[in-house]
Amino acid sequence: MPPRKRFEASAIKNKEKREQVVRARKKEKGQEKLKRRLEIAKAEKNDPEAKKARLEKNVPRTLDNMREFNPTMITADPQASSSKSATTDENKDRGPDPESLLDISLDPFSSSLSPPTTSLIDPFKPPKVLLTTSPRATKVSYEFCEELLSVIPGAEFVRRGKGMRNVEVGRIAGWAAGRGYGCVIVVNEDRKVVDALTLIHLPSGPSAYFKLTSIVPSSKISSHARPTPHNPELILNNFVTRLGHSVGRMFQTLFPLMPHFQGRQVVTLHNQRDFLFFRRHRYAFRSTEKAALQEIGPRFTLKLKWLKKGLPAVRNLGEAPPGVMFDEGGESEEDEGVEDAAKDGRDSVEKGETGEEDRDEDEEMDDGEDREEKEEERKKKAKKVVRPPKDDEYEWMWKPELETTRRTFFL
Amino acid sequence: MPTFYAGDELGQTKRIRWTSPDQSLVETIFEREGAKSAMQVMDLRSGMLLTGFADGNASLFSLQDSESGKPTLIQEWKESRLRSQHRYIRATINEKGAYTCTSSGHVRFVPLAKNIGETEETIPSQVTSIPTRLCDFRLSPSGNSFAYGGEEVDLSVWDVDTAFTARGSPAETTVAGQKRKSKSSDLLPGELWRAKNVPNDFLNLRQPVHITSLLYLRETTSGSNHLATGTYSGSVRSYDTRAGKRPVTDWKSLAQKGGIKLMEKGHREHELFIADMGSELAAVDLRNGRKLYTYKGLSGSISAIALTSSRLLASTSLDRLLRIHTTTDLPLKDGGAVEEKGQILDQTFLKSIPTVICWDGEVNSGDDLVSQRRDDGEADDDIWTNMPAIEEGSDLETTGKHSKRRKASHVPGSDQ
Numbered sequence: 001m002p003p004r005k006r007f008e009a010s011a012i013k014n015k016e017k018r019e020q021v022v023r024a025r026k027k028e029k030g031q032e033k034l035k036r037r038l039e040i041a042k043a044e045k046n047d048p049e050a051k052k053a054r055l056e057k058n059v060p061r062t063l064d065n066m067r068e069f070n071p072t073m074i075t076a077d078p079q080a081s082s083s084k085s086a087t088t089d090e091n092k093d094r095g096p097d098p099e100s101l102l103d104i105s106l107d108p109f110s111s112s113l114s115p116p117t118t119s120l121i122d123p124f125k126p127p128k129v130l131l132t133t134s135p136r137a138t139k140v141s142y143e144f145c146e147e148l149l150s151v152i153p154g155a156e157f158v159r160r161g162k163g164m165r166n167v168e169v170g171r172i173a174g175w176a177a178g179r180g181y182g183c184v185i186v187v188n189e190d191r192k193v194v195d196a197l198t199l200i201h202l203p204s205g206p207s208a209y210f211k212l213t214s215i216v217p218s219s220k221i222s223s224h225a226r227p228t229p230h231n232p233e234l235i236l237n238n239f240v241t242r243l244g245h246s247v248g249r250m251f252q253t254l255f256p257l258m259p260h261f262q263g264r265q266v267v268t269l270h271n272q273r274d275f276l277f278f279r280r281h282r283y284a285f286r287s288t289e290k291a292a293l294q295e296i297g298p299r300f301t302l303k304l305k306w307l308k309k310g311l312p313a314v315r316n317l318g319e320a321p322p323g324v325m326f327d328e329g330g331e332s333e334e335d336e337g338v339e340d341a342a343k344d345g346r347d348s349v350e351k352g353e354t355g356e357e358d359r360d361e362d363e364e365m366d367d368g369e370d371r372e373e374k375e376e377e378r379k380k381k382a383k384k385v386v387r388p389p390k391d392d393e394y395e396w397m398w399k400p401e402l403e404t405t406r407r408t409f410f411l
Numbered sequence: 412m413p414t415f416y417a418g419d420e421l422g423q424t425k426r427i428r429w430t431s432p433d434q435s436l437v438e439t440i441f442e443r444e445g446a447k448s449a450m451q452v453m454d455l456r457s458g459m460l461l462t463g464f465a466d467g468n469a470s471l472f473s474l475q476d477s478e479s480g481k482p483t484l485i486q487e488w489k490e491s492r493l494r495s496q497h498r499y500i501r502a503t504i505n506e507k508g509a510y511t512c513t514s515s516g517h518v519r520f521v522p523l524a525k526n527i528g529e530t531e532e533t534i535p536s537q538v539t540s541i542p543t544r545l546c547d548f549r550l551s552p553s554g555n556s557f558a559y560g561g562e563e564v565d566l567s568v569w570d571v572d573t574a575f576t577a578r579g580s581p582a583e584t585t586v587a588g589q590k591r592k593s594k595s596s597d598l599l600p601g602e603l604w605r606a607k608n609v610p611n612d613f614l615n616l617r618q619p620v621h622i623t624s625l626l627y628l629r630e631t632t633s634g635s636n637h638l639a640t641g642t643y644s645g646s647v648r649s650y651d652t653r654a655g656k657r658p659v660t661d662w663k664s665l666a667q668k669g670g671i672k673l674m675e676k677g678h679r680e681h682e683l684f685i686a687d688m689g690s691e692l693a694a695v696d697l698r699n700g701r702k703l704y705t706y707k708g709l710s711g712s713i714s715a716i717a718l719t720s721s722r723l724l725a726s727t728s729l730d731r732l733l734r735i736h737t738t739t740d741l742p743l744k745d746g747g748a749v750e751e752k753g754q755i756l757d758q759t760f761l762k763s764i765p766t767v768i769c770w771d772g773e774v775n776s777g778d779d780l781v782s783q784r785r786d787d788g789e790a791d792d793d794i795w796t797n798m799p800a801i802e803e804g805s806d807l808e809t810t811g812k813h814s815k816r817r818k819a820s821h822v823p824g825s826d827q
Contacts, residue, residue: 071760072731099439099762103731106421106447242731242762309712309729313669317619321563327492327515327543390562391623391643391669391688393712395729399690401707410710 063273068407072242074100100242108205109249112182113257123258124231126154127182133159134188135166141189147217147298148185150227151267151280152254155185169198170314170388177203177311177386183254197302200311201250203386206395207312208250210276210302218297225282225294230263231256232280238271243396244411247276247304265296274409276302304411306397311388413719414771416440416474417727418450419763422464424482429725429735432757440481441472452502452511455769459485461509462767463499467491469511471504471521474771486524488536492517501548512548512559516541520575537575539601541567547625551636556603558638560622566606566640568652574601604636607656609648619643624674628697639697641671641685647700662700667691675716679741684724686713692726694738694753698745704752706736717770724753727765734758 009025012018044051059065074096105114115121129152133141137160149155160166167175173184181202188196194215200207218224234255239248251269259265264284270277278300281293402408415427424441443464452463458475460482467490472482490499490513497515504510508522521536545561550571557574560566598605609618621643628637628649635653642648645666648658665671669688676683681697692713693705711730718724724736735758739751 071758097762103421103763242760321617321619322544324542324564325544326540327494327497327517328540391672393672393688393729394690395712396710397690399710402710404708 063407066407067409068405070241073240074242104245109253112253124256126256128180129155129254130176130181130184131155131157132186135160137189138192140192140194141187144194145187153231168314170312173200173311174386174388178384199250204310207308209305211305212300212302214301216299221295221297225296227296228263230260230265232265232267233259235266235268241411271411274411307395309393309395313390313392314388412775413723415717415725415768416455417765417768418453418462419765420449421447421763422450427733435759450766451499453767453769454502454504455771456504459504461502461504463502463511467493471509488521490519500545503550505554510550514545516543516545539574546623549626551627551630553630558625560625560640562621565620566622567602568604568636569601570603604652606650609661623670626674626676641674643670645670673716675718681741684716696741703749706753706755708755714766715768717768719770720774725768727768729764731761731764732758733761
């Protein structure tokens with residue numbers, strides 16, 4: 001008699017009978033699997049080597065470890081940077097490519113992250129950060145900004161102007177750069193939901209736009225810890241590519257160089273599959289090996305959408321056209337600078353102060369000083385005019401066509 | 412197997428030999444000592460490499476007869492008039508010498524040194540001044556004229572010899588805010604032709620003049636120059652100096668984001684490549700101003716492009732990648748769609764931001780993709796000839812609805 005073929009349960013038209021057969025088959029299959037696993041567990045109980053071998057062999061394939069090769073990855077093993085060559089033992093400990101390291105050391109963040117030893121920068125002093133919202137922000141934005149103020153030491157919040165006093169982000173960045181700020185953060189709100197964050201490194205540094213999701217304020221975190229004004233420690237995980245390094249260093253510039261270890265606060269930015277997870281914890285060592293964590297909050301997720309090379313562009317299409325001019329001497333430069341400082345002072349209406357008011361305040365404060373010194377100070381201030389560019393250049397922008405597979409990541 | 416030379420923001424010169432996908436050899440052939448200064452302009456012609464840096468220095472190298480593969484320095488000089496907020500916008504080499512131009516309008520012509528090592532003191536370079544706030548400057552293919560354009564500086568064509576001899580000293584400045592009246596008698600000494608602004612828009616407002624890139628499309632001996640400009644608003648305009656001052660064609664909104672950053676003329680007739688301020692690189696048909704195809708997979712703004720004679724295009728972008736693209740033929744009919752689109756063959760990671768790239772001009776035997784395509788065409792012909800011919804009246808001739816209709820109209824007993 002020919003062997004009976006297994007019949008498909010889907011061929012049974014009667015629903016009750018069909019369900020019965022399927023259930024029985026599934027149960028049988030489950031029991032067979034359990035039997036197999038119990039046998040393996042029994043064999044491995046006395047043989048830990050076998051267990052180790054099995055675990056080493058059965059590494060699950062995930063999107064993270066099946067990641068598509070990105071040529072911009074900066075790895076400790078430069079030989080592996082070509083997808084076809086195999087890694088050998090002799091190449092493993094060579095370290096990242098020196099040219100990549102040189103490029104990183106000369107990027108716009110290097111002046112704040114690795115200042116020359118002769119500079120008088122206090123490593124504990126937090127860099128000035130200007131925090132603001134999108135125009136016509138509501139309570140949601142202000143609450144999130146309050147949280148950010150506690151995270152970033154040195155952050156100052158300023159409300160966005162209304163109506164005529166609403167100035168473009170590019171102009172705000174230029175103004176802030178001239179006033180000694182290190183970074184501008186703009187919290188964007190859409191329909192009563194905070195949805196994006198723009199980080200603009202000053203004076204001429206890159207601007208990054210992140211989409212914000214999964215925001216959990218500290219009040220919503222059960223048994224959350226209380227934040228203190230100590231400088232936090234920073235943990236940046238899994239920034240692998242050159243773009244990842246730029247983004248990581250950008251976040252590094254927000255915080256002071258030296259943390260207060262006394263405060264036991266740690267801020268973590270963990271990158272996984274191009275999503276940056278922000279967490280803030282307080283740690284306490286229970287023993288020399290183990291540490292307990294208590295989350296302070298807030299908790300949010302960021303995703304980079306674009307990274308522009310300079311400040312956000314300001315397209316001043318309405319300005320009066322200057323005539324055809326010839327460039328001759330060097331004197332016109334400084335005059336231009338002073339003129340524009342005065343003009344910017346009048347234009348920068350975010351704080352509601354005009355340039356004249358500013359000067360009046362200065363004069364009140366400097367009652368005892370000489371007029372000459374005031375003039376010099378004014379000139380110094382005037383020389384630090386930072387103009388936003390006329391057009392944007394993108395170092396990287398996300399486009400749907402870039403994600404050719406689910407395993408493609410850029411950070 | 413084309414070879415490209417690229418310069419980057421750290422002032423290094425790199426040679427990239429591309430042989431096939433995934434196999435490109437990148438080597439740094441020259442590095443400047445001291446403070447790193449970005450390379451802003453580069454030109455390569457007949458074995459001579461001209462580079463200009465952000466600090467005002469410019470160097471001329473010879474790439475031939477080098478045993479170590481390193482370039483030999485022929486001349487170097489510094490543009491002393493260059494100030495911090497301005498930059499080099501173009502460097503070109505000719506048989507006569509090297510021309511460099513800055514955005515402040517300082518043009519310098521350095522004649523080629525007969526011997527290696529002669530500096531500025533021994534060979535005087537000729538300088539001239541053209542208006543400031545320039546964005547692009549080009550020397551004509553023959554070297555007899557040059558053109559420039561910039562922010563509120565309209566396209567202008569000058570004669571090279573008159574420019575350097577007629578004006579040793581810069582012209583008198585105009586008072587800021589006063590517009591120059593565009594009369595033909597108002598041309599500066601040395602200037603041959605100046606463009607006129609496009610007519611006011613539908614609100615009768617003056618259209619701002621902001622040329623971001625320009626190139627010579629054609630230069631005829633009779634003095635008619637055809638030029639193309641890319642503007643800040645994203646339009647591409649073509650001019651004919653003989654036909655008039657207004658642009659002959661004005662194609663708007665060719666740039667997706669921002670203005671047109673780069674323009675290069677392709678080797679095929681009517682082919683133009685444009686790069687915008689976003690990450691778009693597109694091929695444009697000059698007959699009708701339509702974008703034929705855009706390259707997919709670019710993630711950063713293009714900083715420079717270089718064309719080879721073998722239908723390959725190399726582009727460098729701000730995401731530190733050098734990409735090799737294929738270019739495809741234009742449609743035969745004006746207004747038709749392109750059959751095949753250009754593809755990205757390969758990308759190489761250059762560890763610093765590349766700013767300029769040039770092709771070395773050497774055509775190798777294995778390069779010619781055109782001959783390869785001809786072989787493919789022959790293979791196609793074989794396929795067609797080997798296909799069985801269908802006779803009339805057979806079943807295969809009609810399909811679907813037609814066959815039903817035939818069957819319906821088929822009258823029994825009347826077929827032959």
